[in-house]
Amino acid sequence: KAGVTQTPRYLIKTRGQQVTLSCSPISGHRSVSWYQQTPGQGLQFLFEYFSETQRNKGNFPGRFSGRQFSNSRSEMNVSTLELGDSALYLCASSLSTGTGSGTEAFFGQGTRLTVV
Amino acid sequence: QKEVEQNSGPLSVPEGAIASLNCTYSDRGSQSFFWYRQYSGKSPELIMFIYSNGDKEDGRFTAQLNKASQYVSLLIRDSQPSDSATYLCAVTPRDDKIIFGKGTRLHILP
Numbered sequence A: 001k002a003g004v005t006q007t008p009r010y011l012i013k014t015r016g017q018q019v020t021l022s023c024s025p026i027s028g029h030r031s032v033s034w035y036q037q038t039p040g041q042g043l044q045f046l047f048e049y050f051s052e053t054q055r056n057k058g059n060f061p062g063r064f065s066g067r068q069f070s071n072s073r074s075e076m077n078v079s080t081l082e083l084g085d086s087a088l089y090l091c092a093s094s095l096s097t098g099t100g101s102g103t104e105a106f107f108g109q110g111t112r113l114t115v116v
Numbered sequence B: 001q002k003e004v005e006q007n008s009g010p011l012s013v014p015e016g017a018i019a020s021l022n023c024t025y026s027d028r029g030s031q032s033f034f035w036y037r038q039y040s041g042k043s044p045e046l047i048m049f050i051y052s053n054g055d056k057e058d059g060r061f062t063a064q065l066n067k068a069s070q071y072v073s074l075l076i077r078d079s080q081p082s083d084s085a086t087y088l089c090a091v092t093p094r095d096d097k098i099i100f101g102k103g104t105r106l107h108i109l110p
Helices: none
Strands: A005-007 A010-013 A019-024 A031-038 A042-050 A053-057 A064-068 A074-078 A087-094 A111-115 B011-014 B019-025 B032-038 B045-050 B054-058 B061-066 B071-076 B085-092 B104-109
Touching: A005 A087, A010 A019, A019 A087, A019 A111, A031 A074, A042 A064, A053 A064, A074 A087, B011 B019, B019 B032, B019 B085, B019 B104, B032 B061, B032 B071, B045 B054, B045 B061, B071 B085
Parallel strands: A010 A111, B011 B104
Antiparallel strands: A005 A019, A019 A074, A031 A042, A031 A087, A042 A053, A064 A074, A087 A111, B019 B071, B032 B045, B032 B085, B054 B061, B061 B071, B085 B104
């Protein structure tokens, strides 16, 4: 069974640009969550999509957005990039049956974004 | 605000000793509890999960859950240098969300 796939693995962008990251979840998983991880802040929750709908959202500015497609693949977009957006962006998928079970998250390898 | 709290560390433990990692959570109705290990530069990987009060053992790892105290811990016996990593505690409250702690850095001293 293929794991969670994130593309690209590495990205360098300049301030003011925008970026789109992609995540393909494990087959059958309908929940996709995105996290930002930096050395100082740890793992911070961005948002979660379930069946093409944003189900949960963290405390990030509106420059951070996402969407999920009918095949459960998800994209995350960051507009008007700032130096502070440099981080490892992780995507995680879970089965999320809606009964409280099957919620363990499986992570992709991440996209390391560097803003210069 | 539902919270999962961990000591950031670093926690230094001699090789061969028992490493004890602790986590507290705020939502008393939480149902599922997970421990993830993250090596530097890598993504987190699930190593243990526990749903019921008590202990759950898997090899050198033991997860302990005390719902009355809202406390979950991870014990690593016979610690090895390869256990040096950041350990993330994660909790599922009553709904289907999963909430992660900031993680504890563990350093095993050879």
